[in-house]
Amino acid sequence: MAGKTLPLDPVVNILVNLAAKSAVRKAFNLALLIGETTIIPQSERIRTYTGISEMLEDGFKTTDRLYKAAALIFGQAKTPPKVAIGCIGTVTEDETTRVETPVETIAACREANGEWYVGIYCADITKAEHLTVAEYIEAITPNSLYTYTTSDADVLTNDDGNIFAAMKAKNYRRSLGQYSSKHDDAVCAIIGWAMGAMTGTAGSAYTIAYKTEVGVETENSSSVFASSTVDKIKGNNGNVYINRGSSYDIFEEGTMADGTWFDEMIFLDKYQNDMQLSLMDLLYQSNKIAQTEAGMTQLKDAIKEVCETMNKVGFIKSGVWNSTAVLSLAKGDTLPNGYLIQSEAIDEQAQADRDARKAPNIYVSLKLAGAIHHVTVQVDVNR
Known part of the structure; x- marks a missing residue:
């Protein structure tokens, strides 16, 4: 039977990090x-x-x-x-x-x-x-x-x-x-x-x-x-x-x-709320978000999760963008999942904004699924 022993940590060191809790999303049902x-x-x-x-x-x-x-x-x-x-x-x-x-x-x-x-x-x-x-x-x-x-x-x-x-x-x-x-x-x-x-x-x-x-x-x-x-x-x-x-x-x-x-x-208010909290959770739970394109991808991925939820519930769906151009998104382009997330290039960011640790502007374009309230049907009968 072994007597006093030495710890294993110098050989195998296990670090357990419990993620911080994300903020509770408002259900908008009260x-x-x-x-x-x-x-x-x-x-x-x-x-x-x-x-x-x-x-x-x-x-x-x-x-x-x-x-x-x-x-x-x-x-x-x-x-x-x-x-x-x-x-x-x-x-x-x-x-x-x-x-x-x-x-x-x-x-x-x-x-x-x-x-x-x-x-x-x-x-x-x-x-x-x-x-x-x-x-x-x-x-x-x-x-x-x-x-x-x-x-x-x-x-x-x-x-x-x-x-x-x-x-x-x-x-x-x-x-x-x-x-x-x-x-x-x-x-x-x-x-x-x-x-x-x-x-x-x-x-x-x-x-x-x-x-x-x-x-x-x-x-x-x-x-x-x-x-x-x-x-x-x-x-x-x-x-x-x-x-x-x-x-x-x-x-x-x-x-x-x-x-x-x-x-x-109600759904746009919920979208805004969830996106704000999703980005805040990312900033809060990360050691840091690098001021690089990889860091911007982290931010856009957080936004993507919220957009995917809006797609899942059926508030946004695939469709043609019929509004004015947004960066590379032109009128007539199709948004496959009902959204497109873009950002300005990190290399083109003003030095003052970089010094202030601001992210380049992010642009989210949503295509609402809409709803049909009125229907007209023409019936032609021939004898």
Whole structure:
């Protein structure tokens, strides 16, 4: 039996390096419902729930507006894993206490929790307050969306200053409105569906057009709702829930106030988030990224992973580049996987940028898979 022995390290030295954890990617599947409640104290501001049963256990009642809004979130064909509930607080000024304005509340909720993506104000709110919240949402970080429900009659007649027209005039890209005379918070239904659809699995990219809002009546469920009225709503980039052809209860049509599609906003926001974190993880976990073409390849490989994910879910696909030229990418060229990543030559970098350890500019060109919402078929019959 051996006595005291000497270590093996001088002969065989094993180094075990455990990689640092990558930052958790936001799933972009959390909606925030803001309303009046005494269950969540202002000091806490936000609580998350995995279902309406948890809300009941916490003290909410089935008659509470926030409960009914959450029931829409969780009641859709696609269901998110949780919802955030935020409380409206108070502000004390000059020894006088008042209720927070909607924008003050949503700003406080943004500060309290950075994970929620879509904010919905489930309480009384004026047209001017809608616009103030929309203005705030356009500018904040991290990227967020504001969605709301209106029953204002002037959106049906397209009167001057109606909320859809006012939002459109401001070119707000991060606000989506739905007209509903049937439910105070009808938009929660389509947002619940959208949050539930953010699974990240293959082929999971979606559009919210023509989806069913479970728990919401269509506008023409019991009375006439003219096609011309629908056209006026949609002409101002508003949205509405209607029945077509007797059998189809559908949400039309999924546009933000400036006309941008909701699905493009959420997937591009997720793409930006994931690419930023992917590059940060690479910088954080590496001893260094050399200021060489090999180093640039490392950066572009990190971006490539995110692009491949967008291809997998079906948000980008192979197609022809029909925009202006980008470095070597010319109009008419095909992007085989829906993307092309290019960078400026490292040898041509300005010395000042090299001294500052900046990477040459990287250019990513994406070809969106798009979505078909309208179909025309010509049928020719010969006898």
